[in-house]
Amino acid sequence: MINQSLNKSASSGGRLGPKTPSFGAGSMFFAKPSLKKISESFRTDCRRKLKICNCSTISEEIVRKYGRESCFRCPEGLVNQSGVISDEEEDEDDDDDDDEDEEEGGGEKVASLVSNQMTMKYGLVASKQMVGIFLTVWMRKELIQHVSHLRISCVTRGIMGCLGNKGCIAVSLQLYKTSFCFICSHLASGEREGDERRRNSDVIEILKNTTFPRICRTSFTRVPDRITKHDRVIWLGDLNYRIALSYSETKTLLDRNAWDALLNKDQLKIERDAGRVFKGWHEGKIFFAPTYKYSYNSDAYAGDTTKEKKNKRRTPAWCDRILWHGDGIRQLTYVRGESRFSDHRPVCSVFVVDVEVCESKTGITRRQ
Numbered sequence: 001m002i003n004q005s006l007n008k009s010a011s012s013g014g015r016l017g018p019k020t021p022s023f024g025a026g027s028m029f030f031a032k033p034s035l036k037k038i039s040e041s042f043r044t045d046c047r048r049k050l051k052i053c054n055c056s057t058i059s060e061e062i063v064r065k066y067g068r069e070s071c072f073r074c075p076e077g078l079v080n081q082s083g084v085i086s087d088e089e090e091d092e093d094d095d096d097d098d099d100e101d102e103e104e105g106g107g108e109k110v111a112s113l114v115s116n117q118m119t120m121k122y123g124l125v126a127s128k129q130m131v132g133i134f135l136t137v138w139m140r141k142e143l144i145q146h147v148s149h150l151r152i153s154c155v156t157r158g159i160m161g162c163l164g165n166k167g168c169i170a171v172s173l174q175l176y177k178t179s180f181c182f183i184c185s186h187l188a189s190g191e192r193e194g195d196e197r198r199r200n201s202d203v204i205e206i207l208k209n210t211t212f213p214r215i216c217r218t219s220f221t222r223v224p225d226r227i228t229k230h231d232r233v234i235w236l237g238d239l240n241y242r243i244a245l246s247y248s249e250t251k252t253l254l255d256r257n258a259w260d261a262l263l264n265k266d267q268l269k270i271e272r273d274a275g276r277v278f279k280g281w282h283e284g285k286i287f288f289a290p291t292y293k294y295s296y297n298s299d300a301y302a303g304d305t306t307k308e309k310k311n312k313r314r315t316p317a318w319c320d321r322i323l324w325h326g327d328g329i330r331q332l333t334y335v336r337g338e339s340r341f342s343d344h345r346p347v348c349s350v351f352v353v354d355v356e357v358c359e360s361k362t363g364i365t366r367r368q
Helices: 002-006 032-047 060-066 096-101 106-114 195-209 247-255 259-263 267-273
Strands: 122-130 133-140 147-156 167-175 178-186 232-238 320-325 329-336 347-353 356-358 365-367
Touching (some): 002 122, 122 147, 122 167, 133 167, 133 178, 147 195, 167 195, 178 195, 232 347, 320 347
Parallel strands (some): 178 232
Antiparallel strands (some): 122 133, 147 167, 167 178, 232 320, 329 347, 356 365
8 A cells, every 4th residue: 555655646546557466455554474475575676775784984074175975885894795784684583483474376466566666656665563562664766876884773671571562663773874773662651640741751761761873883873873864854653642531521612622732731841841741852833633433333432323333432532643853854734644444544745845955976965
């Protein structure tokens, strides 16, 4: 679905290239073998262009004095023989039993998917799943050759801090000379008084425990190993912060479209304003209805219909959020979608970000 959305023809509204074969209802997102097979098929072509490291071993003083042939050339010894991240290196930690889970006929489906690579505008850079958390990063194909230092880190915050149903997936990469970090998280649930402190604790632990390994050996290179050390950071997901009002009070304000009154009782806003969580982070103005909790395949909030049991009722809230950290980021849109396949409504945001580009001939760094 992501590939179809990104790589459809602007003129005809359809996909570029041959039609992608169907993998069966639900298998693309919920069956591990199919998800892994699809990710690998899209990633194969892009991995040939991804560099492990684009740092030069020449000191910055020498670079400024004499210049260099290319700002992004990888010195020998810092990368593998082909100068790219291979599929074997990325999958070396995978379980040996993964191949046994492959579905019959999967090879033909993958071959058909790979045949579409030549006509795709966007390529898959990274994807990772941890129980119900899934993060994927796509990029225009002409930019992939300028990506390096790609790393992934996961933090579990489920029961006793061990299970992966809660926690985060973080992807770190460098585009030209600018570092990016993308975090997808699922924080502690619950709408009882004090549950917001558990969510605050999740955020604090994620920021403290998310680390990225250093994959180059140059001493002067600035490769961030922590989330907030990146130049540009996007944090998204089910943050689970609720509205500090009763169900009846919230519904009354919802019926009046009194967004400001509801937002003043939003737990995330309250906790951020008090400096207890996400200090220094930013979020755009919310102009859409709460995204949780909806009845299945319905536009009604859970508990609004007489058929539903009262114990399934939840106070509507803006559980799904997108925040950012760092300079050089401007938000253009912040909206919600109306997909009904979940009890949440998805949120979407468009950003314009500044990227530092080093000109290969002069060695001068500029923003674009």
